[in-house]
Amino acid sequence: MQQRFLPDFAPTRQAALAAVARVNPVAYSKTRNFLDGAVTYLAPWITHGFVSVREATQAIHQKHPLNFDDKLVFEFAWREFFKHVHGELGDGILKDVRRPVWGGRYAGDMPTDILEARTGVAAIDAGVRQLYETGYIHNHTRMWIASYTVHLRKVNWRAGADWMYAHLLDGDLASNHLSWQWVAGTFSHKPYVFNAENVRKYARHLDCSGTSIDTDYESLEATARSKRDVGPERGVQSMGVDVPGLLGCGADFLEELDRLDVLPELSGAGKSAWVDARQLGADGISWLNRMQLPDDAAVRWVHPWDLGCLEKQDGAFKIGILDAAFHAEHPWNARRWRFVLEPMRRHCQSILVVDSRCTGSMDQLREALMQAGISGDIEHTLNPGYKQLHQALPARWRKQASLLPNPGSFQQSFSRFYREATAMAGSLDEALGEFELETQQP
Numbered sequence: 001m002q003q004r005f006l007p008d009f010a011p012t013r014q015a016a017l018a019a020v021a022r023v024n025p026v027a028y029s030k031t032r033n034f035l036d037g038a039v040t041y042l043a044p045w046i047t048h049g050f051v052s053v054r055e056a057t058q059a060i061h062q063k064h065p066l067n068f069d070d071k072l073v074f075e076f077a078w079r080e081f082f083k084h085v086h087g088e089l090g091d092g093i094l095k096d097v098r099r100p101v102w103g104g105r106y107a108g109d110m111p112t113d114i115l116e117a118r119t120g121v122a123a124i125d126a127g128v129r130q131l132y133e134t135g136y137i138h139n140h141t142r143m144w145i146a147s148y149t150v151h152l153r154k155v156n157w158r159a160g161a162d163w164m165y166a167h168l169l170d171g172d173l174a175s176n177h178l179s180w181q182w183v184a185g186t187f188s189h190k191p192y193v194f195n196a197e198n199v200r201k202y203a204r205h206l207d208c209s210g211t212s213i214d215t216d217y218e219s220l221e222a223t224a225r226s227k228r229d230v231g232p233e234r235g236v237q238s239m240g241v242d243v244p245g246l247l248g249c250g251a252d253f254l255e256e257l258d259r260l261d262v263l264p265e266l267s268g269a270g271k272s273a274w275v276d277a278r279q280l281g282a283d284g285i286s287w288l289n290r291m292q293l294p295d296d297a298a299v300r301w302v303h304p305w306d307l308g309c310l311e312k313q314d315g316a317f318k319i320g321i322l323d324a325a326f327h328a329e330h331p332w333n334a335r336r337w338r339f340v341l342e343p344m345r346r347h348c349q350s351i352l353v354v355d356s357r358c359t360g361s362m363d364q365l366r367e368a369l370m371q372a373g374i375s376g377d378i379e380h381t382l383n384p385g386y387k388q389l390h391q392a393l394p395a396r397w398r399k400q401a402s403l404l405p406n407p408g409s410f411q412q413s414f415s416r417f418y419r420e421a422t423a424m425a426g427s428l429d430e431a432l433g434e435f436e437l438e439t440q441q442p
């Protein structure tokens with residue numbers, strides 16, 4: 001099932017800015033909960049840094065004046081809230097923040113009928129198909145899949161979160177894993193449950209009558225707090241769908257990524273496909289020489305969450321950087337890898353693969369870069385592995401642009417976070433300050 005208008009998610013800043021220009025915050029606030037509502041589809045571009053929440057808000061605000069009561073600003077703030085929690089808890093977001101709502105043992109693996117979209121519950125099966133076909137699903141579909149998986153099928157939220165993360169173009173550890181925890185009740189006060197009536201209201205075409213979710217909320221909540229696994233519906237005839245494979249998580253990271261087709265050549269003089277810094281050793285200097293960087297070259301290290309800088313003509317040499325350790329732990333499917341690698345290969349001089357688990361090779365790389373006098377800029381990120389890159393790169397870290405100021409103390413509830421951050425900012429105009437959207441194209 002497709003949404004009203006699903007963009008093709010081209011991995012360019014131009015496509016991101018075009019999507020921003022299409023946003024209508026009035027229609028959004030009225031219809032965002034409906035599967036065919038006027039949602040923005042911005043998440044893939046925001047997640048990979050083609051456009052920031054701050055830039056998007058500023059551009060929308062110029063056409064349709066906004067304030068802190070607007071639903072769209074509120075939703076953007078959810079993203080910043082999850083980042084705030086990630087900054088505070090670090091890798092703790094990957095574990096239960098609170099005790100689960102049921103004291104038993106949840107399954108550690110996703111059931112194959114969910115993975116193959118043949119549960120017999122239309123809201124779930126249609127969502128899983130769309131996830132694989134497009135890399136995008138609506139917020140309500142995400143909530144329904146998470147709730148069904150954890151509460152009715154008794155699967156540990158982490159297994160579901162890792163699976164969904166791998167197939168979303170916008171997979172983001174903070175927004176994804178904390179949302180799964182919110183639905184599971186380990187980051188909220190109660191389990192989120194939904195029923196067939198709720199699906200009927202927001203997605204009329206998905207008929208779930210007669211299925212395990214066609215019941216009242218009390219029964220669903222009781223199931224959530226019990227050991228009962230409702231199982232797939234009886235008599236499902238569908239053969240289901242193939243689950244897209246995951247890449248870059250095996251022993252040979254580079255070989256797996258090289259198997260991706262239709263990737264452009266690297267733009268730089270070196271034009272060798274990749275540089276494996278894990279085995280660079282004394283060869284580090286020769287790689288640097290091959291790149292033919294002029295003395296005092298301005299370098300921008302570009303990780304997968306900062307792809308918007310690739311198209312900026314700022315004179316900086318763009319060097320891509322990938323951490324094999326991160327991708328082994330949080331793998332992506334081929335669609336997601338293409339979304340990231342196409343722009344990296346089009347605009348980077350070279351792409352460097354490091355392994356943040358291997359401190360020896362990180363030290364050698366740092367040594368080689370320092371000897372060659374190369375430093376450069378890199379944008380801050382909370383993604384594990386990437387946030388440790390300072391071990392390998394003698395770089396200046398740039399703060400990520402945000403919409404709201406970060407409250408000085410940890411706020412574990414969204415409403416307190418929003419109250420505190422908006423009070424610190426004063427007004428949306430003040431939060432945005434003097435700001436010019438860079439629309440320059442190469």
Ligand SMILES: Cc1cc2nc3c(=O)[nH]c(=O)nc-3n(C[C@H](O)[C@H](O)[C@H](O)COP(=O)(O)OP(=O)(O)OC[C@H]3O[C@@H](n4cnc5c(N)ncnc54)[C@H](O)[C@@H]3O)c2cc1C
Pocket residue numbers: 032038039040041042043044046047075076078079080082137138139140142143146164165168170171172173175176177179180183
């Ligand atoms: C189980 C589950 C998993 C999720 N996983 C992710 C994820 O991996 N990456 C991700 O970016 N979002 C995730 N979300 C949040 C939300 O569903 C998506 O941001 C949103 O659906 C993306 O589509 P959109 O850009 O059209 O959103 P819109 O509704 O148009 O919202 C505009 C923007 O606001 C932000 N936003 C909106 N709702 C939320 C929210 N609930 N939480 C955080 N930010 C929000 C996003 O940046 C989004 O792009 C998840 C939600 C759930 C319930």
